[in-house]
Amino acid sequence: MPFQPRVAILVPAPGYYERWQPAFARKAAALTAAGLIVEQRAWTDPGELAGYDLILPLFAWGYQREVAAWYALLDRMEGEGLPVVNPVPVLRWNSDKAYLAELGERGVAVVPTVEVAALDDAALAAARDKLGAEEVVIKPAISGGADGTHRIGPGVPIPADALGERRLVQPLMPGILTEGEYSLFFFAGKFSHAIVKRPASGDFRVQEQFGGREEPWTPGEEALALAAAALAAAPSATVYARVDMVGDAAGRLRIIELELIEPSLFLHHAPDKGAAFGQAVYAAI
Known part of the structure; x- marks a missing residue:
């Protein structure tokens, strides 16, 4: 019988909302098809992990x-x-979106970002002035699923959850409202597929829980080159990666986020339904 490596997928703690399970099934199916034995471990209390060939x-x-x-x-x-x-x-x-500044320093086109140690009215005004933008988005530097992310127009008070907290301030990218947010997926450094995610009417957040919707998208040379430049700036090569980008006021694409930890991979939109993903993980063992 051929060798079947055991891999542990870290999952939410018990009691966390269950929306992750359909996506888990897709990823697990791709890994199983590649010849891997897949098991779950709660990331908050995973127990002994030394027996796995990959985590x-x-x-x-x-x-x-x-x-x-x-x-x-x-x-x-x-x-x-x-x-x-x-x-x-x-x-x-x-884990910390301060990496956006590092990408920018390396010449990668990123969404302009100002980091504020303790957000208040003066700090927000200074950030707006530096960005040249009245309408901004604030978000925690360590965030996910748009947790704590707010759109703030002129005269709108700082939300209570952000007041006095470390926050990143970015101009609202017009492209996200007109075209959406693009996500490109790479496995073992090779492009697999791409989607465009659009927010619900009246919102700016593209996540499914806020009414966002997605559809397949074919990236052009600009998007592929930008994604490659962003991934090249990471500390080391990645086995899986999602690169999120949006258009600015001039229509130029800019990186809004790299998802290298626990990204939704939208494997149901991949032409091979995730075969390249499974093969990339197997090859990493």
Whole structure:
């Protein structure tokens, strides 16, 4: 019988809302088809992990709400020398959206971002002035699923959950309202598929829980080159990656986020339904 590696997929803690399960089934099916044995472990209390051939944090949902526990898990996996994909240095780097500044410094076109240590009216005004934008979006530097993300127009007060907190301030990208947000997916560095996600009418958030919808999209050379440049700036090569980008006022694409930890991969939109994903993970063992 051929060797079948065992992989552990880190999943949400019990009691977390169950919307992750259909997506888990798609990813697990792709990994099983590639010849892997797939098991689940709650990321908040995974127990012994040394027996696995690979650990994948593909559903470590909620880490932005339990940041200390998340970083402790990363430290533990790195300290024990466990085989993790994506590698722990990539996971740690990608956990905090301060990486956008690093991408910008390396010449990658990113959504302009101002980091504020403690958001108040003066800091927000200064950020608006620096960005040259009256309508902005604020978000936690460690966030997911649009948690704590707000659109703030002129004269709108700072939401209570953000007041005095560390926040990233970005101009509202007009492209997200007119065209949507683009996501490109790469497995072992090779392009697989892409989608465009559009917000519900009157919203700016493209996530499904806010009424966002997606459809397949064919990226042009600009999008592919931008995604490649962003991934090249990561601490090391990635086995799986989602690159999110939006258009600015001039129609130029800019990186809004790299998803290298627990991205929705939308494998049902992949031409091979996830075969390249499964093969990339198997090859990483």
